[in-house]
Structure formats: C-alpha cells, structure tokens
Amino acid sequence: MIEKRVFVSALAVLVLTMSAGFCAEQPKELTVFTAASLTGAFGEIGQIYKNETNISVVFNFDGSQVLRTQIDNGAYADVFASANTKQMNALKTGGMMNNSSVSIFTKNKISLIIPKDNPGKIQNLTDLAKPGVKIIIGTKDVPVGDYAIQIIDKLGNDSAYGPDYKKKVMDNIVSQETTVSNVVTKVALGEADVGFAYVSDVTEDLAAKVDKIEIPDKYNVVGQYPIGILKQSKCPAEGEEFINLVESEKGRAILEKYGFEPMGTAAKATSSASASSPSAARATA
Amino acid sequence: MAAGSQSARIADESKHGLFMASDQAKINYMIRLPEEGQEVTGISVRAKEIALKVGPAILLILAVAFIALPVVSLFIKSPMDATIRSLHDPVVMDALRLSLMTSSLTTSIVILMGTPVAYIHARFHYFGKEIADSLIDLPVIMPPAVAGIALLMAFGRMGILGHYLNAFGISLAFTTLAVIIAQVFVSSPFYIRQARTSFEDVDRSFESAARTLGASRTYTIFHVILPIACNGLISGAIMAFARSLGEFGATIMFAGNFQGRTQTMPLAIYTAMQGDLDVSLCLSLILVAISFLVIALVKTLTRRVYKNAGN
Numbered sequence: 001m002i003e004k005r006v007f008v009s010a011l012a013v014l015v016l017t018m019s020a021g022f023c024a025e026q027p028k029e030l031t032v033f034t035a036a037s038l039t040g041a042f043g044e045i046g047q048i049y050k051n052e053t054n055i056s057v058v059f060n061f062d063g064s065q066v067l068r069t070q071i072d073n074g075a076y077a078d079v080f081a082s083a084n085t086k087q088m089n090a091l092k093t094g095g096m097m098n099n100s101s102v103s104i105f106t107k108n109k110i111s112l113i114i115p116k117d118n119p120g121k122i123q124n125l126t127d128l129a130k131p132g133v134k135i136i137i138g139t140k141d142v143p144v145g146d147y148a149i150q151i152i153d154k155l156g157n158d159s160a161y162g163p164d165y166k167k168k169v170m171d172n173i174v175s176q177e178t179t180v181s182n183v184v185t186k187v188a189l190g191e192a193d194v195g196f197a198y199v200s201d202v203t204e205d206l207a208a209k210v211d212k213i214e215i216p217d218k219y220n221v222v223g224q225y226p227i228g229i230l231k232q233s234k235c236p237a238e239g240e241e242f243i244n245l246v247e248s249e250k251g252r253a254i255l256e257k258y259g260f261e262p263m264g265t266a267a268k269a270t271s272s273a274s275a276s277s278p279s280a281a282r283a284t285a
Numbered sequence: 286m287a288a289g290s291q292s293a294r295i296a297d298e299s300k301h302g303l304f305m306a307s308d309q310a311k312i313n314y315m316i317r318l319p320e321e322g323q324e325v326t327g328i329s330v331r332a333k334e335i336a337l338k339v340g341p342a343i344l345l346i347l348a349v350a351f352i353a354l355p356v357v358s359l360f361i362k363s364p365m366d367a368t369i370r371s372l373h374d375p376v377v378m379d380a381l382r383l384s385l386m387t388s389s390l391t392t393s394i395v396i397l398m399g400t401p402v403a404y405i406h407a408r409f410h411y412f413g414k415e416i417a418d419s420l421i422d423l424p425v426i427m428p429p430a431v432a433g434i435a436l437l438m439a440f441g442r443m444g445i446l447g448h449y450l451n452a453f454g455i456s457l458a459f460t461t462l463a464v465i466i467a468q469v470f471v472s473s474p475f476y477i478r479q480a481r482t483s484f485e486d487v488d489r490s491f492e493s494a495a496r497t498l499g500a501s502r503t504y505t506i507f508h509v510i511l512p513i514a515c516n517g518l519i520s521g522a523i524m525a526f527a528r529s530l531g532e533f534g535a536t537i538m539f540a541g542n543f544q545g546r547t548q549t550m551p552l553a554i555y556t557a558m559q560g561d562l563d564v565s566l567c568l569s570l571i572l573v574a575i576s577f578l579v580i581a582l583v584k585t586l587t588r589r590v591y592k593n594a595g596n
Binding site (some may be wrong): 064065066068069131134136139140141142173174175176177178181184189190241 | 286437441442443455457459541542543544546549554556558560
C-alpha cells in the first residue's frame with residue numbers, strides 16, 4: 001500500500017511540473033529568427049517593442065543558414081531576419097515567406113578582428129598571407145563566410161595582391177564556423193590570430209578583448225540584410241509592427257550605434273557608407 | 286514488502302499467543318482468497334489476463350517503432366543514386382578518411398594507456414583510488430560541449446598548459462592532434478570500465494595455478510590473464526571506437542571545423558546539412574551502417590564471454 005501511495009504522488013509531481021511548463025506559454029509572444037550578427041541590436045529593439053506593446057519577443061540567434069534549415073524542417077517563427085539575400089530567397093522560393101513583406105532593412109560590412117594582444121602580429125591585409133597565421137572564417141553557407149570568400153577573391157584578383165596571395169590566405173584558414181558568434185569567440189579567446197567578422201560584431205563588451213582592422217571599401221562587401229514575415233505566422237500584424245519598429249528612426253539609430261551601415265535614402269546611402277565607418281582601431285602592435 | 290513484514294510480525298506474535306481478531310482481519314484483507322463456489326475463471330479474470338499480455342506488447346511495439354522510425358527514414362529519404370554520387374564528393378571522402386584514421390589512432394592509444402590502468406584498478410587498492418575511479422568515469426557523464434570548453438581552457442593557446450606549450454611553438458587547437466585528444470578524452474572511460482570488469486572476472490585460481498607452476502608475473506599477465514579477458518577487452522575497444530567516431534561537441538569546439546584536417550564525419554554532417562542535404566544523408570547512412578556493425582560485433586563477443594565463463 002505504501003508503494004502505491006509513493007507511486008501516485010510521484011506521478012502527480014511529474015504531471016504538475018510538466019503542466020507548469022505548458023502554462024508558462026500562455027502570454028502572447030513574437031518569435032523572431034535572426035542572424036547572429038544582430039544579437040545586440042535586436043536585443044535592444046526587442047526590449048523597446050516589449051515596452052511599447054507588452055508583447056515579449058523571443059529571439060533565436062544563429063547563422064542565417066542554420067535558421068533557414070530549421071524553418072525548412074518545421075520550426076515555428078513569425079519573423080525572419082537574414083544576413084544575406086541568399087538564405088531569404090531560398091525561403092521565398094520555398095514558399096515559406098510572405099513575399100510582399102520582405103524588405104532590406106540594414107547593411108553590414110566585413111571587418112578583420114584580432115585578439116587584443118595580437119599574437120599573430122597582424123597589421124594589414126598583406127599579413128594574412130604570412131606563413132603560420134591562423135585565420136578563422138565562416139563556412140561557405142553562412143553569410144559571413146560567403147562574404148569573406150568574396151573579399152579574398154577580390155583581393156586575389158587585384159594586382160596589388162595577386163593570385164598567390166589568395167592561395168596563401170586559404171592555406172592559413174584553420175577552421176570554418178557555422179555562425180559568426182563562434183568566429184568572434186575563438187578570436188576573443190586568443191585561439192586564432194585573425195577572423196573575418198562583421199563591423200558590427202565588435203561590441204563594447206568585446207572591445208576589451210579584440211581589435212578591428214578595417215578592410216578598404218574597394219575590397220569590402222556590403223551585405224544586405226532582408227527581413228520578412230513568414231506565411232505560417234499566427235500574429236502577422238504584430239510581426240509587421242516589429243518590422244516597422246526596426247525600420248523606424250529609433251530602430252535605425254540603434255542599428256547604427258551597433259556598427260551597421262546607415263540606410264537613409266538611396267542617394268545618401270552610397271555617400272555615407274564609407275564616410276561613417278565606425279571608429280576602427282587600426283592595430284598597432 | 287509492507288504485507289511481508291506485517292505478516293512476519295503477526296506470525297511472530299502468534300507464536301507468543303498474542304494473536305488477535307484484528308490481526309486476522311488484516312490477513313483476510315491482504316490475502317483475498319476466492320470464496321467457496323466462486324468461479325476462478327470469471328470473465329473479468331480472463332480480460333485481465335489478456336490486458337496483461339496486450340498492454341506490454343503495445344508498449345514494446347511503440348518503443349521499437351520509436352527507435353526504428355528515424356533510422357528507416359534516413360534510408361527512405363536518400364535515393365540510391367544521390368547517395369552513390371555523394372560518395373565521390375570530396376567532403377564525404379575527406380570526412381570518412383579523417384574519421385576512420387583518428388578513431389583508429391584514438392582506440393590504439395586508449396588500449397595502450399587504458400589496459401594497465403584497468404588492471405591496476407582491478408587488482409590493487411591504493412590511496413585515492415575512489416577519486417581516480419570517479420575521474421576516469423567523468424567524461425562519460427560530462428556533456429561533450431563541456432568537454433570541448435574544458436579542453437580549450439587546458440590546452441588552448443591561452444590555456445593552463447597550452448600557453449607553456451605555445452612558448453615552445455607547439456599549438457594544439459585546430460590540428461588533427463586536437464581531434465585525437467578530444468576523442469581520447471571522451472572515449473577512454475568506455476574502454477577502461479569494460480577492461481576493468483573483464484580483469485575482475487578472470488578467475489583468480491587460473492592466476493594462482495600459473496604462479497604455482499612457476500610462471501613469472503609478467504608471463505601470467507600476458508599468457509593467462511589477457512587471453513581470458515580478451516573478449517571483454519575487445520568489446521570495450523569497439524565501444525571506445527564507436528564513441529570516438531561519433532564525437533561532435535568536443536571536436537568542433539577544441540579542434541575546429543576544417544575539411545580534411547579536423548572535419549570528422551559528425552562535423553561534416555552538421556555543416557553539410559545547412560547547405561547540401563544529400564552529402565549529409567550519405568554520411569549519416571555510412572555511420573548508421575557502422576553502428577549496426579559495432580552492435581553486432583559487441584554482441585557476438587560478449588556472448589562468447591558468458592559461454593567461456595560457464596566452463
């Protein structure tokens with residue numbers, strides 16, 4: 001008889017703990033799948049959104065290709081923000097997006113990052129080809145990796161660097177990460193000598209551990225970030241409110257603060273792109 | 286158990302002549318014997334019998350189906366021609382070659398280092414043995430991601446040991462050696478635990494007989510104990526091999542992800558899945574086939590152990 005009582009009470013405790021988990025999902029929330037490079041900026045925008053509408057935003061920050069794969073395989077999301085148009089287009093072709101809601105909301109450029117103490121003595125782009133240098137980039141599917149390969153290609157095609165340069169740089173790559181956050185972490189840990197990340201990735205907290213080396217505009221790539229609402233979304237109106245907030249003056253200011261390229265009007269965009277590069281600290285070892 | 290201890294108490298008390306009517310009532314309550322004339326094979330009893338057989342049967346079918354479904358889905362979702370085509374993809378070939386090479390090296394290292402450790406733990410007792418034992422078992426319980434970070438903190442460029450090695454120009458992270466280190470870390474307990482059990486199961490009388498016949502300690506170990514424990518050792522080695530083949534978290538964190546150098550099969554599957562599903566499926570099928578092989582081998586070997594032990 002005693003065993004039966006123990007058994008029934010244990011079962012009751014189990015059921016109660018499980019139902020507690022379900023009940024917690026009652027309040028309405030917006031699920032936003034976002035490229036990892038937007039972690040800081042969207043975190044802030046999400047907070048403002050919550051203060052204005054009292055709906056909490058649940059973020060999933062990861063490589064854009066990882067998020068696309070998850071959505072393809074059935075993950076639920078209301079809004080998707082990608083770091084390149086390739087992943088967004090893949091979802092659009094697959095019929096997952098509400099195509100009319102998709103728009104480019106910001107741009108980002110690539111930057112080299114080095115650990116604060118600069119163990120590889122990297123000071124400029126030519127140093128990337130030095131033998132023994134450890135470079136970390138993204139995989140070819142993750143936007144930051146795709147952009148990095150484009151930049152290396154551009155450098156290889158330029159007579160100032162040459163095709164030999166490209167081969168030496170590719171030989172120096174030691175790891176390909178599936179999201180830019182891992183690139184930044186490994187460089188901040190000092191494991192690698194240099195990494196290809198976004199200009200926006202060197203946040204205030206990281207500024208103590210990493211330095212940036214600017215890539216001149218003629219070699220750099222301007223990544224376009226599209227955002228859109230998914231067809232499966234149960235709260236498309238709230239999703240649209242969120243996108244409006246991102247594209248508003250407030251949202252733009254936050255994105256610029258984190259290092260993203262200001263959008264402005266088309267005419268302003270091209271001229272302000274190079275002028276307003278954030279304070280890039282040239283590494284002087 | 287409650288019924289047992291109560292009836293034992295009642296039995297004790299009845300011996301001392303303190304058997305009371307209330308105790309008799311308790312026994313009647315606990316043991317429901319069929320009354321005179323009651324049909325023992327009533328419909329409710331038959332229904333209970335059937336339910337007792339069908340219930341567990343359904344559970345069994347559900348459990349097996351739950352495990353079988355994902356495996357079968359792998360095969361259904363990868364058409365034969367796409368799989369054969371993927372076999373020639375350099376990503377697949379590099380990952381396969383790297384995985385087999387590193388896992389074989391890992392298993393050899395684990396056997397060489399682990400056998401003496403297992404023997405010592407099986408036969409001798411020393412101060413701090415419990416702690417050493419728990420430490421050796423730790424990588425089994427530890428989540429692989431934790432193992433990855435831990436290895437980085439120890440052997441990475443800024444690591445506790447790593448920054449001394451770096452001064453000598455030795456860098457471990459992002460090399461194939463790092464892959465092997467990560468695999469040895471997570472798979473050695475599998476071999477050591479199995480080896481220790483095998484050594485403990487060797488009948489001491491064989492050992493004593495050999496010693497009394499004049500064999501030296503070394504000779505006994507190599508020619509008496511090891512052959513008897515052999516099957517268990519081999520199955521332990523196979524488990525370690527399988528574990529090292531599947532290692533993902535520690536590898537991707539400590540060794541990184543680079544095709545041909547550190548991108549083992551699980552890493553290749555994860556990376557490829559984000560771009561080219563066919564390559565991913567092909568590698569998965571290969572790993573499933575290897576897993577089945579491992580299970581079959583371990584089963585045959587351990588069965589022979591029981592057969593031998595019976596003699």
